[in-house]
Structures are given as C-alpha cells and as structure tokens.
Amino acid sequence: MRHTWLHRFAALAALAVVAAACGSDRGDDPTAAEDTGDEAGGSDTTATDGEGSGDAVMFGDLESPCGEAEDDSDAAAAGAAEQGVTDSEIVIGYGDDAGFATSPGLSHEASDAIEAMIDWCNDQGGINGRQLVGNYYDAAITDVVNATTQACGEVFMLVGDAWALDSGQEETRLGCGLPAVPTYSVSPEFANAPLMYQAVPNPADIYPGAWAAQLAELFPDEITRATVMYGNFAATIDTKDKVLQVFDDYGFQWLDCPIEYNIAGEPDWKPFAQRLSDCGAEVVYYSGQPYPLMQNLLDDAAQVGYDPIWLAESNAYLQSFADWNATGNGDRVYLRTSFTPFEQADSNPATQQYLDIVTEHGGDTSQLGEQATSSFLLWATAAKECGADLTRQCVLDELSQVTSWTGGGLHAETNPGENLPPECSMILKLEGTAFVQVHPEEEGEFYCDPDSRVELTGRVVDQAELDENRISTKFQPQQ
DSSP states (O other): OSGGGGGHHHHHTOOOOOOOSSSOTTSOOOHHHHEEEEEEOOSSSSSOOOOSSSOOOOOEEEOOOSOOOSGGGGGGOTTSSSSTTOOOOEEEEEEEETTTTTSSTTTTHHHHHHHHHHHHHHHHTSSSEEEEEEEEEEEETTTTHHHHHHEEETTTESHHHHHHSSGHHHHHHHHHHHHHHOOOOOSSSHHTTTOOOSOOOSSSSSEEOOOOOOHHHTTGGGGSEEEEEEEEEHHHHHHHHHHHHHHHGOOOOOOOOOOEEEETSSOHHHHHHHHHHTTTOOEEEEEEIIIIHHHHHHHHHHHHHHOOOOEGGGGGGHHHHHHHHOHHHHTTTTEEESBBGOOOOOOOOHHHHHHHHHHHHTTOOOHHHHHHHHHHHHHHHHHHTTTOOOHHHHHHHHHHHHOOOOOTTTSSSBBBBTOOOOOOEEEEEETTEEEEEEEETTTTOOOTTTOOEEOOOSSSHHHHHHOOOBOOTTTTOOO
8 A cells, every 4th residue: 555554664774653543544545525525625615715805715616624723622633743843833844946057946846835835824813723844945946855865864855746757756865765746747657656635636547538538629630640759767758658658649749750859958949840741640648848949940940941739748737837938839749637727726725825815925827737736735734634643544534535625626626545646638739929719619617527537558657567456566675
C-alpha cells in the first residue's frame, strides 16, 4: 500500500510517527467520500463569495477546511509528536523550479498559489486553530535532492510542491518518510509513489484519453498524418511515449519523423520546422515548455511557411503564452484542460475565487496555480479531519478515502484516493491573445467518457516497478 510501510522505517528515518485511527488503509474499500458528498469533508451549501458572508466560509462549493477548533476535542494538542507540528503551528513545505536558468520563474505560479492559500487559511484560524507556516524550496530542476533533503528535516508534509525532476527526489523523500500532496507528478516513480496523493492524478499506468477522442472528432483527416516533437528530457519523453501508445486507438497515424530537441533550447528552430514540413506532418504533438521554446519554434515555423495543427499539454495554458501570440503565429495551437478556463470565471465561483485570492496576494495565476490550490485544499481537508491528533499517518489515511474531488469546482472530477485521472476534458485553442473553447462547443461544458481511462503498458510503466496495488516499489527503502 502507498503508506502502510511508513511505520516500518520510522526509526531509521529518525521521525516520531504516531499512528492515528483516522480512516481506512488503501487496501480497504474507501467509502468516506461517498458519505460526505462530492468532496471529502465537503458541504452541500451553495457557494457564497468565499469570505464568510454565510454561516460557513466557502471555496467554490467546498466548505473551507480552515478555521479555529470547533470544540475542545479538536483543539490543538500540546507536545505534538510529529515533526513540523506544535500546539500552535503546522509547518508545510512547498516549492518550484523558479531558479532554472533556461526558464526563469519556472512553475512559480504554483508557489504563488500556496503562499496565498496559506494566508487565506490562516486568516480563518488555520487548521483547527493551528497556524500554517510554509517553507519554500527552489529545486531549480537539477537541485531537487538538496531541496528534498532540507524539507526532510524541517516540515510535516510537502504540499503543492512543483518539481519537474521528481524522480530525483524519491530516494531521499521516501528514505525520510516525507509524505507529499504535490501540484503535479511527472516521473512514473513519483506518479504512482508511496506516501503521495494529488488533487489531479497523473498515474504512470493510466492515461486520460478523452482529449484524443475530441481531437479525432475535430480533425479526422489531419490526424492520419501526425508526428511528435519532444525535449531530450525524461519528463517530455515519458509524456510523448504515452501519447504515442494511446492515440493510436483513436485513429492517429504516426509518420516516421519524430523530432527530439534540446531541452535547453535551440539557436535556430527553422531546420526543425522544415523537417516537419518536408515529412508532411499536418498534426504535431509538442511535449515541453511553451516559454521560450515553443514560442521560438512557432515563430521560426511561420518564417518557413509551416502551419500545422500543434497539440500541447495543459502547461501551455498561460496568459503570457497568449500575450505572446499577438502575431497569430500560435493560432493553430490546441491544448487540453480539465479546469474551467479563466475566460469563464464569471460563471464558475471557484475559478473566480482562485483568481481573486492569488492576485490580491500579489501572485501570478495559471492553471498550474489552480492545480496547486486544489492540492492544498485536498491536504487541508484531510488534515482538518484529524483534529488535534494530527499525524502524517492520519492525513494519509484520510486522503486515501477521497474518491471524488473537484477542488470546490476548479476542475472536472478526479479520484485522488485511488490515483485515477479525470474522465472529462475540454479542448482550448489560441486565437490571438486569448484562449477559446472549441470542444465541446457549449461554453463551460466538459466532454466526459467513462471509458476514456486507458491502461498503459511498456517502458514508462515498467520504469515505475509497480506492485499489485499500482504503487511504485522502485525507491522503497529496504525492509
């Protein structure tokens, strides 16, 4: 199971872990979420403005997990046995890759969201009266081991961390028994890791194929002449391999001209664009960062007159990317999302609330920031349920029971407890300096397919070394 072996090496990790009977193990049938509505610890109360204008403070349609202790039994307990927990505080770790020289500020929107949500929560009284303290760690992609090592000795749990080279952290993180509720996962080892739950799961062995079906409907002819372009980096290679395996089932036919580029950037992208054009590719799936790499690629492609359909992941949903597209060179970029777009915030309270909370805190917003916010709320909801007896094991047990989660309405339904991705998505495209929804046609609607979760096989899955419970065993400490 993802977390039951925590106690077995607690002495080795020099962490005082106190187990609490706060919920079922992953091997049990998780039913707690079904008893409490769509969100674990949630509420059927209609969302207010999120600032407590009603009886309860809300985040979208989720009752806030933050606040003072409701009664004496939930009051903070002095002499807490867990690292990072005192009678008055809970220290959590978060971070990004903002110091990566090739892409300064990388993933900083995730940290902006966590910082804003910590203050939002503390203004309500913290978690059962304990104030939250956030320790920030910049992994700068290649410094992830040092960031994790520091967190190992300082924090209760990682919450909303956004580190691209997450496989590099695993031996250290699991060696010290540090649980994580990250913004996202990239590597197979972390995507199915022990001691890890996330609001929008991205498991190594199951792929959300709904957007492939949508693309096939939008471009039935063009997808028969498709290819891929990806960085020489584990994360982009793994993502590309998943797409190649899954999209075949939806009618994609791949030309024999995949292109690998330098993740640090290329001095001239025109030769790459020309190769794609000469190959006859009408659809190009691009795996990598939009800034500055994809932007430079699109500008150079325009110079050689190459204008295919470009497919991108949700990390391309950035206002800075849209602002760059004043030339229209990105007008054929399509991307998937399971989040309500910012352009539709006026009709979705959770989205508007995220924007308000982060911008009023002075931070930058992006879908990555929304994902961090949802993971923060997921963690806080589980932590609240533990009351005064706040232990890592209790939080993990509570997380394992959350089988239906939308972050208060930020995104389509996911299943964090069983590590299953969403069944629903929508397709956006760039039009000038804005993103517009193109599928489904009705604004605000998601395309949902209960059969769209595709089981993966091959190198990426093998790399995770999964056990019978779909948990990676690759970096588990020796028993």
